[in-house]
Amino acid sequence: MRSRQTRTAVLGALSIQPMTGYAMREAIRTTLGHFWSESFGQIYPTLAELEQEGLVERGEGTRTGSSTFALTPAGRAHLRTLLADPPQPDPPRNGVLLRLFFGRVLGPEACADLVRDARDRAERQLAGLAAERTDTDHTAHADDSPYWLLTISAGEHAARATIAWADETLATLATLAAEGHGGEPPTSSKETP
Amino acid sequence: MRSRQTRTAVLGALSIQPMTGYAMREAIRTTLGHFWSESFGQIYPTLAELEQEGLVERGEGTRTGSSTFALTPAGRAHLRTLLADPPQPDPPRNGVLLRLFFGRVLGPEACADLVRDARDRAERQLAGLAAERTDTDHTAHADDSPYWLLTISAGEHAARATIAWADETLATLATLAAEGHGGEPPTSSKETP
DNA sequence: GTACTCTTATATCTGGTAGACATATCTCCG
DNA sequence: CGGAGATATGTCTACCAGATATAAGAGTAC
CATH class of the missing domain: 1.10.287 (Helix Hairpins)
Known part of the structure; x- marks a missing residue:
């Protein structure tokens, strides 16, 4: 299972509004940039997993082959659970x-x-x-x-x-x-x- | 090549005094703990690499199979170079x-x-x-x-x-x-x- | 004195992650 | 209307962190 914190970030982003994987990376980089970071290598596999579990829904994107993802009700409930989990301390590296x-x-x-x-x-x-x-x-x-x-x-x-x-x-x-x-x-x- | 920052931490630790891999992990955890972390998975392979390159010297440890590592003059010079490298920003995760x-x-x-x-x-x-x-x-x-x-x-x-x-x-x-x-x-x- | 157990030290292994790379689609200019 | 550059999207690989296995030494009971 992929790290719970990445799932939290992905579901959280979709809780603001549906978006594509690329858009999510941009949103995380610009808005959460000063305290969080995710890379494509996590976002896409995580979205695929969440789709499998019925927590997000894949829709048509504006371009061929691209997909827009949206939160399902189950996904929103799962987000609440994840947010209630205690934060994982990340090892410092200054x-x-x-x-x-x-x-x-x-x-x-x-x-x-x-x-x-x-x-x-x-x-x-x-x-x-x-x-x-x-x-x-x-x-x-x-x-x-x-x-x-x-x-x-x-x-x-x-x-x-x-x-x-x-x-x-x-x-x-x-x-x-x-x-x-x-x-x-x-x-x-x-x-x- | 292993991350330059890990090499810096390892060579730096040996610049204080020679020590074994385990002791180094302990030293990093206790003394550098509030701003740095390294795990065995990096320390041992890095020490082996540095030994290959003649930057550290392996000596006898107190237990069978254990080794104490010490900085060579070349290693000390290399440490100076590494410290002069610009710091790599680490992605924040709060x-x-x-x-x-x-x-x-x-x-x-x-x-x-x-x-x-x-x-x-x-x-x-x-x-x-x-x-x-x-x-x-x-x-x-x-x-x-x-x-x-x-x-x-x-x-x-x-x-x-x-x-x-x-x-x-x-x-x-x-x-x-x-x-x-x-x-x-x-x-x-x-x-x- | 000897055997057994418990703690501490050392090394490896596996899953997860970051970022480089490949590909495809738009847009703007000739 | 056609082509070149810019931009969006998704995949792949090498590396790293922490969990886990293995081995040595110290202490204790008989």
């Missing part, structure tokens, strides 16, 4: 922190570059979320939008936290660099001088 | 936000439970990080510890952001519940009343 942890090998300046990049990304995300926030306010789905705004708010809190941490960290790294904890000698110098 | 996004189907009370759980987890993480912080201060690796503290600080910022967001969100959900946006009707009621 490439910036991994590099920073071994920062002594890399040196303070390179670490600072890394942190500045992360800060920039957070700023851009904050701007993107602000745009989404106004979009959501102007869009029709009045019953859903309060919940959508909660997820946007989560992204904003996280981004602001990243920015605050980055500023603190840059200050710390500056003093580290000044004190001459300059990391390991660069490759030009010998191991045994 | 189960709590996924459920909250479809919160209309689930109802405000169940959503509040979810958010309270997330808040509890963040509180516990904050406590754990505080413990790690004092540990790090008292441990020998003086050159590494400034960098380790930076990663701990990142975790603390993130956890505090989660707590602040949770408090805001719980207030919002309370008003939603009061206003009677009670989600979809429970399964007992009919679709067309």
